[in-house]
Amino acid sequence: MKKEKATIHDIARKLNITASTVSRALKDHPRISAETKKAVQKAAQKLNYQPNNIAAALRNGKSNIIGIIVPTADRTFFSSVVRGIEEIANTHKYNVMICQTYDNYEKEVSTVEALLNARVDGIIVSHGKETQNFDHFLKVKERGIPIILFDRSNDELEVSNVVIDDFLGAYKATEHLVQQGCKRIAHFTNARKISIFKERLRGYREALLDNGLKFDESLVVDSNLQLEDGRNSMEQLLKRKDIPDGVFSSSAYGVLGAMQVLKEKGFKVPEDVALVGFSNEPFTSFTEPPLSTIDQHPMRMGNAAAEIFLEEIAVKDKKFIPQKIVLKPELIIRQSSLRKKPN
């Protein structure tokens, strides 16, 4: 019933040679004759031999697995990054192991531990929102295994990371709103400790100032940036006398909530209030009106992260100098912010 798994020893026995030779034959070692190689391959086929990666991993000290840690895989942004990583990894014989933390700090720490114990060859991670302490990542680095952060990174940590230019993305978004005639532009942000949100806030601010508008602290709304938060933030803004005529949100769901509220209250988008979000999640393209947004090029981000991993692995023992790759974000203009027709 249960097929016995064949090992290289079984093959060796069958051919009256040793396991060493089989092992070498299977990896096309130059010191093994062509005939032997063929014989081994045939025998392997016949015995339905499947290499035991675990044994090889133990011996080699490497598992050929890259661990990926993301808050959640069901956001298109993250799953696209994963796909980008896989693209590169698979062509280099690496498999990926995806773990979700659900933005829970404890789970993040235990996941790192689990991946370490599983002896992954590297870890690529976007940390959770709660994460303030980075010791668990440092531990990985100290163990000598490559760790690469993406999207959400931390500059104090001396590890490689791949991010987009959040400042630039926010700058572009805000400037675009200004060009569309907005004079009072609000901003949805998240806990200002997380650098990506700080950067976006900075970009927003700078764009305003560069374009002759004032930066008004009271137009910056802090929240968790989910759908419901976006709704609340918008409702809060609408209570003011001087209602904003534009909103730049640091998230896709936040701006969706804002749009819902605006429409419910009879405001027109983009005429009364123009909207731009962040993260080109698919749904943003089929809301009504479709939402303008900042594309973060997640596939490229994944590609880049995987490539850094490969480089770090390559240099191995030598001191690897952490790299930082900054991708340029792209402003995608849709109807939610388009007041003027392009010429």
Added chain:
Amino acid sequence: MKKEKATIHDIARKLNITASTVSRALKDHPRISAETKKAVQKAAQKLNYQPNNIAAALRNGKSNIIGIIVPTADRTFFSSVVRGIEEIANTHKYNVMICQTYDNYEKEVSTVEALLNARVDGIIVSHGKETQNFDHFLKVKERGIPIILFDRSNDELEVSNVVIDDFLGAYKATEHLVQQGCKRIAHFTNARKISIFKERLRGYREALLDNGLKFDESLVVDSNLQLEDGRNSMEQLLKRKDIPDGVFSSSAYGVLGAMQVLKEKGFKVPEDVALVGFSNEPFTSFTEPPLSTIDQHPMRMGNAAAEIFLEEIAVKDKKFIPQKIVLKPELIIRQSSLRKKPN
């Protein structure tokens, strides 16, 4: 720089005992004295010992990893199932390894191979759309490692699976449309080879007949069920003289496409055409109008799959009788199909 990884031998040396004792102490073996256990734990702490799962896996013949194969992780349905699996798996010391096939048959086959070589203890899979040949799954079964199919299953394959009652879901959806006054209900389906779509078609048909309506083959549109397909299908239907007044789509994106087209052409949803989709993807709740749909309870599906895995692992060598779990789907009524106000 690179911390030397401590092994049980290092601990043993430090305490002048043997690795066997350390191993037993760490797993709280009854034959080890309390003092020794404490000493071992302290030493482990001090040496920053991290167990090498790979070595244990090699020796034990089990890796404590469950492989999960899905077409793509970025559909909420799939990522929720994964989450459901993780919930159960983690409480039993199992980790999961998620792999995506992107609905590519070759990738699916090679992924199974890779997981097998990685010596996962079980595989939970929803196969791709292209998959007609199931030999790669049989191979897993023959190797004696549990394989569980979910959502998309195959009854000829004698393996456990977790599905929803697609027939019932479709029946409910269709009946609901009838109750809303629809007389000519169209159906979007996919290649009729895949059983879930066949079942849904059957449910649709039966509901029509049970409610005194005719089954009209020409109202059944076959496509790939993506957004663009839904648009095309709807456009095709609108060319007819006898335009349908209701559409039940076997997918969430398909019905979205239909709605877009309807609105573009000036039809009102649900007044002119009522719509119901399948899969309670988040976006369906914030389209305008929100889309009625069938919820497949993905978390429960994941829970169930993981539990079956645990059972199969438990009986081990004995012949395990494949289980089939059928979950009841839930009709979620939103405005896209709601013509009559509920009393």
Added chain:
DNA sequence: TCCTAAAATGCAATCGATTGCGCATCGGAG
């Protein structure tokens, strides 16, 4: 004090693949 069962720990093999080193064999040059 001696003996014995129970308690605590050690020994050594094992899981499967890998690899440095060494030992043959062979062909060709001198």
Added chain:
DNA sequence: CTCCGATGCGCAATCGATTGCATTTTAGGA
């Protein structure tokens, strides 16, 4: 005919944890 460098392959150790069985230590009764 001898020597030498390829060429082809085997030996045995190794990676780290686990475990059946053996051995030693201990406690307690006789």
